[in-house]
Every structure is written in structure tokens, then in C-alpha cells.
Amino acid sequence: MQTASKHLRAVFCTETQNPSVVDQLYQFRKTLFVDALRWDLTVKRGRERDQFDTGSTIHCALFRSGNLIAGFRAIRTDRPYLAQSVFPHLATFAAYPQRHDVWEISRFGVLPSEAGSITARLLYSLMFHLAYRCGASALVALADLRYERFLTQLGIRTRRYGPPQIVGLDETGKPLSLVAGDIPLANQRGWRFEALLKLAADVEIDDETLVLGSDRLSA
Template identity: 45%
Template sequence: MQQRPYTAVFFDAATRPDLADSLFRLRYALFVQELGWSLPADSGRERDQFDTGDAVYCGLFHDGQMVGCFRAIGCERPYLAQTLFSHMATRRPYPAGADHVEISRFGVLAAHRQASTALYSLLMRFAKARNAVALVALAELPHERLLNRIGLPTLRYGDAQVVGFRDDGARILAVAGEIPILREPSPAFRALLSLTQFMEISDEASLFGCERLSA
């Protein structure tokens, strides 16, 4: 039997509260249950003070189930890394303009780890649609290494630091930094975009204007 393709939706909580609820449940399953992060949760949902009307979400779906996600917030507004981890920007300050966008709560369920590159592709499509100069993030070290391995450059704002502990007591090492979005797309950028060239993508957050997203 042929495997059903992945699909994606860009949305905000005001227009799609049903998808927002699914996303908060996914974040609990992924970050709290699978990865063991110590995050506040309520009734099987993980959400924080940055889940406001300013946030745009991406949900990655398979067979009608959301299996991956990320959150995007313009850096002209309060955002997670700058607000809660200001001490990590020791080399250069966090940006504070709309041309930079923070990406947080990025991840895919372990059973769908093969779709991680598709989520990176969606991330690059988002950056392109927003005309972002850079995507800001607080990233664990393996995540930073993966970005470099698939050809996406990263720029650190400071050295790696311990940002928390997992349920088993293991330290969580992370670094604050950004993915610069080059004016002339690199071969790696174009290759990532090609991964979702024919993916069915619903733009319920009105990000892409007249750009045709779905095959």
C-alpha cells in the first residue's frame, strides 16, 4: 500500500482554535512525554505566555494527525529566547525588529522522524514568505549540528549553556543564535524548498499571498 503523503497548515489560534488545541496536545506529547522537558502543562496541553495572537503556527500532518510543528513570533514583540534567556546573548544582542523572526517549539514525533527535513523545508518557505533576514532560535547542540549538516549556516549569539534538565536528570545544552536567510538562495536552501514543492499546504494565516503552495 502506498504511504499517504504529509500535508501542512499555517495558522493562528484566533482563526483555528481547533488546530491550536491539537498543536498544544502535540507539544505535550513531544516535548514533555518524549523528550522529557520540564514544561508546565494543563490537561495534556503544553502552552506558555508566548502563545498569543501574535504567534503563527505550522502543523505537519499525516493521516489527519498532527505529527510536527513550530511556532513563529516576530522579534519586534516579546519572544521566548530574549525574554527568558537574555543571559545567553553574550557575544551579540538579540534582535528586536520585524525582519527577524523567532522559531520555537520546533519538532516532530519520534515515529515520524523521517519527516524532519520536510518541517525544515516548511520553515524555509515561511522565512521566504515573511522576507525574514534571519530566523532566531534557542537550539540544542544536536539541532545546531544538524542545521549545519544539511547546509544551513548558523550564527551564535553566545556560548552554549545549560538551559534545563530532562526527567532523567540529563542536562539540556543549548545555544542562542540565528539562521541567516541569504538574499541569494544557496543550493542547500533551494534543495530544502524542493522537498515540499508538491506538498499540500494550507495557508490559513495568509502568509503567502498569491504564491501557489499546493500541487
Template identity: 45%
Template sequence: MRDTPKETKAILFRQADRPQLYREVAQFRKALFSDQLGWILNTENGLERDEFDTDMTEYCALLGDGELRGCFRAIRCDRPYLVRDAFPGLAPAEAFPADVTAWEISRFGIHPESSGLAISLYAAMFDFAERRGARALPALVDLRHERFLQRLGIKTRRYGEPRPVGRDVRGRVIFGVAGEIPIHEQRRRLGMLFSVPRSLLEVTDETTFGRLDRVSA
């Protein structure tokens, strides 16, 4: 494991806020999810993106010593989002939230040489949830990621049972489960996770939400 970078920063943004950073995130996603993990995704010109990467989609870029080390995508659930609209068979329709207090998290990943920053990316995710007043973070995760969340002490709630969601480039079946991280059930764990942004991680919100927050403050 490489040493954790001394300067770690998370930037929350939309495509229009940081077009070059968005391009770097899309390149990072292709290198990580498509090239390394072998997921079969939409890629073009070295970028990975799909129909859920819209002008309203929000992103987190995790930078370590100025280099992109991790990312995630966030979509408010009153809009189309990945797990509900691309994988509706994973759970009953009524299980998927469709309100402004739920934000789907997808394309969550860390550079393989920066695994020590995983806790910082989770901290940035919970910081994002607090900024948006989110009650839940829905997601589609594979079973290994679900087990990792449990080892971290992060509580999750399934919408349905694990099912095949596709195959990778080697033909291996990928099993996924639809569910959420209920924010109100994380209070004990959030105390530790929120301490990471305050002490080790600078979080900058460059979205419309963030600008409104700064103006109103």
C-alpha cells in the same frame, strides 16, 4: 523508520484561525517535548503552552495523510519571544534582534515515528521565512539540534556560547545555544529545500499575512 506519508501538507495559522488545530498542536507539544523528551514545561489539561503563545503567534502544523506529524512556532521579533525574554543570559542583549524582519522559531519537532518528514518541516520553515520576507530565524537550540542543522548544510550563527538552560525530569542538565539561521547565507541550500514544498509538500497560509497576500495578488 516509517514510510513517508504520501500526502504531506503544512498549514500556517494563528490560534483564532484554527482553534481546534491549535489545540492539537498544543497536545502534540506536550506529548513530544514534555512526555517524551522530559522537558519541564507549562502543561495543563493535556496541553503545553506558555506566555509566548499569544493571539499574534504563528504556528505551522505538518500533516501526513491527515495526521499531525510535526510543528513549529514563529514569533516576530519586534514582540516578546522565548530566547531573548526567557533566557537573556545566553547572549549580550544587543545580539538579540528586535525588528520585523526576524522571526523566532521555537517548539520545532517531528513525531518520532515520522523522522522521514524532518526535511519537509525544514522546507516549510524556509517557505515561511520567504513568505514573511525574513532575514533571520533566531532560536534556542540544544547542541544536538545545532549539529543536525550543520549536517543538513544549513548555516547558523551563534549569539553566544552554549550554556545550561535547565534540567529535564531525570535531573540531566540541558545545554542550549542562542543563535539564528541567517536566510541570505542559505541560498545554495534553499534551492533544494524550496523544491520540497513545490513537489512533495502543499503549504497553506491561513494567517492574516496569507489572506492579505491572496487579496493583493
């Protein structure tokens, strides 16, 4: 396995706390999700953002040597969130949660140039770092079947809210199937999961959110 660069820095913040970092994330999301993956999303002035990017949304930006290479956002499910609002039909086995201790992870992405590197694993490690700091009991997400399999390879245990359903086309023009579900924190165990958590130790973390408090962890 490749090792992480020692020039990695992650920032957790809201848009109010760090508008510059979040603006970079909006531009990053346009480049990745609209230009590369061809998602049908609204773009204004070169930035992709939607109604779920509110003052309470927590953003994570991962930088290598000052360059933004990955990110995601986190929204508490007792507030409006993407999966429940836009894809309600994907939850047929179980209802979407509406709880302060369950968070949705969305707009999770890594630069295409980072494909095959350790970056995606680092981003998942940071996701769990956030979840534990927030006292989350579960993380809700939408995933295509490729990423669902990738989670299994990382040792992450998931629960489906319903069967996969075709919601559109992928970047190659083939049908895109999504599945809704969650990652229950209490069910995560095993050596692969423990190894995943340790990856965050290679990242300098700037935590600007009120949920997490103010701290810095350095490699």
C-alpha cells in the same frame, strides 16, 4: 533518501483563524516536549502552551494522512518572544534582535516515531517557506548542540549569539546545553540548501495567515 508521502498537508494559521488545529498542536507539544523529552513546562488540561502563544503567533502543523506529526510556531521579534525573555543570558556575543523582519522559531518538534525519516527536513523546508513569505531577514532560535550539527548537515548556515550553556537536563538525565543564534536568510546557499527548499513541493500547503495571504500549493 526516503521520499515524502503524497498525503502530506501543512497548515499555517493563528489560533483565531484555526482554533482546532492549534489546539491539536498544544496537545502534540505536551506529548512531545513534556512526556517524551521531559521539559519542565506548564500543562493545563492536557495541553502545553505559554505566554508567547498569542493572537499574533503563527503556527505550522504538518499532517500525514490526517495525523499530526510535526509543528512549530513563529513570532516576530519586535514582540515578546521566548529566547529573549526566558534565556537572555545565552546572548553574550550579540544582542537578541527586536525587529519586525526577524522572526523567532520555537516549539519546533517532530514525533519520536518519525525519527530518522524525512519529516524533520520537511519541517525545516516549511520553516523557510514561511520565512520567505514573511520577508524575514533572519530566523532566531534556541538549539541544543545535536540540532546545531544537524542544521550544518542540511546546509543551513547559522550565527551564534553566545557560547553553549547548560540550562538543565535532557530526557536521559544528562546535562542539556543550549545555544542561541539565528539563521540569516541572505547567507543561505549551496546545493544542499536548495534541495532542502524543494522538499516543500511535496506538501499541500494551506495558508490561512494574513502575513502570507491566502494560497494553496499542491504537489
